[in-house]
Amino acid sequence: MAMNISAWSIRHPLPSVVFSIILLLLGWVSFTKLAITRLPSADIPVISVAVAQFGAAPAELEAQVTKTIEDGVSGVEGVRHISSSITDGLSVTTVQFALETNTDRALNDIKDAVTRVRANLPQNVNEPLIQRVDVIGLPIVTYAAISPGKTPEQLSWFVDDVVKRALQGVRGVAQVERIGGVEREILVSLDPDRLQAAGLTAVDVSRRLRGTNVDLAGGRAEIGKNDQAIRTLAGAKTLNELAGTMISLPSGGEVRLEDLGTVTDTIADRRTFARLNGEPVVALGIKRSKGASDVVVAEAVQKRIDTLKEAYPDVDLKLIDTSVDFTKGNYDAAMATLFEGATLAVIVVFLFLRDFRATVIAAISLPLSIFPAFWVMDLLGFSLNLVSFLAITLSTGILVDDAIVEIENIVRHMRMG
Structure with missing residues (x-):
């Protein structure tokens, strides 16, 4: 014989009451913890691959680096769109996956694909930097x-x-x-005549500055029975120190940076x-x-x-701009709609049925039907946003209609005996 849950609950009210109270409490606690946002949080699977090659022109990067990376990642499962941007010395390839793709799996697949084509890249390129692109919305x-x-x-x-x-x-x-x-920008203006006289190019000077004006980790050493980190500090601390940087000449000598041009502490465009x-x-x-x-x-x-x-x-x-007021307005409107709908349902039941018991049942059953939904939303990682507010508003109308119909039907059958 099939089990009748309604009949069993009527004959054994205590488990049903306890279960309903537990759901109500879980829903209330989850409701107080749910984040209030303007739009739902979107986890869009987008991975970027950045490859740097100092001194390489965009055309050279496109032929030797970008095309190799694009060919390597195009065969990864779930890839929807591939785009690349190239500047002097840097190639960035962005891979967008289908929305249902797990971002962590996509990141690992791209790493494996780049590893397979790493040997085809020029030897003097830096190690490819592969990372997920976190899509951050507008300022709140x-x-x-x-x-x-x-x-x-x-x-x-x-x-x-x-x-x-x-x-x-x-x-x-x-x-x-x-x-x-x-x-702030430190501008190094090189004199072409001085460069030519020294047998240097602007690329030579830039490469020298990049190679010397940097702080690097130097390993570890045991000092007084304690491990201490060692760093090589070669970055210029002042403008005069940078201007005095020695630039190696092809002939074997050295010349100061300030002798090749001017070094100015200024502001960027x-x-x-x-x-x-x-x-x-x-x-x-x-x-x-x-x-x-x-x-x-x-x-x-x-x-x-x-x-x-x-x-x-x-x-x-x-404070000159905020979207939080709009978000609060949506929240207040949705909660007001929910409260008004529940109140009207209780009033309609009392006016048309003239039954105090049915009215109390309606007043209790409505929150018991709504609050467990917030618990499920919390478990699934949802937030109270524009989309969920719309769903709450629509479901409130359906819930009120169903509650009135069900309670009226129950009361009618009870009066019929």
Whole structure:
């Protein structure tokens, strides 16, 4: 005989009540933990392969490196699209997989494919750098740093050295992007006549600077029965030290860098600009990490901003844009719809059935039907976002309709005996 779950539950109410309470509690706890975001977190399987070859022209890289890498990874299972970008000395190949592909498996497959074609690459290329591309969305909040008493250079250094470092330590912050301001640049202007007289080229000087002006790990040594890390510090600490770098000549001698041209501490060409009320400012866009809540991250960032304002009163950090208000609005609207639908269902049951018992059953059964869904969402890694809010709103209407029909049908059969 087939088991009738409804009849068994009526005859044994205690297990059903306990099970319902457990589901309700699990759903409530999960509901309080669910991240509130604007859009769902997307794990898009994209892998990049970067190969550097110092001094190589784009045409040379395309023929010897890029084509070899593309041919090697094109046979990997699940590859949907391959694109490459080439600049002087660097080739970057981006491999996009089908959405259902596991990113970790795709990364391992690409590593294996590159290993197989590694012997076909030029011997003087650097080891290919293979990594997954984390797709980070738009900034959730944007601040502007304003300080009339600071120059654009000083304000940019302050944002980079103080504000960005402070915000990057906030839990849930994936990236702090500076918009506007200036970038420091050490410009080496070589004199063609001096280069020709010394028998050098600009590539020779660049290669020499890259090879000497660098700090490297030098291994380990036992000092006083303790292992100590050894580093070779060859990077120039001052502008004069860099200008005094010795450049080897083909004839066997050496010449100072400053004798081949001029070394200037300047700023790079501006590529981004930020203005607020017509005045130039330095803006900061904060992006959340995957799985973090927009609301929680924005509140934590604001607390850190308030701390910075107290520590540095001469710099005004002003909130100029936020998507969190829109996200909060969606959340409030979805919760209001859920509450209104449940309330109307209870009222309709009471008005039309005139049965207090049926009304109580409707008031209890609706949250018992809704909250376990939040537990499942938490287990599956979902968040409360625009898509899930839409699903909650639609399911609320269906749930209310079904609840009214079912309760009315039960009461009718009970009255019929």
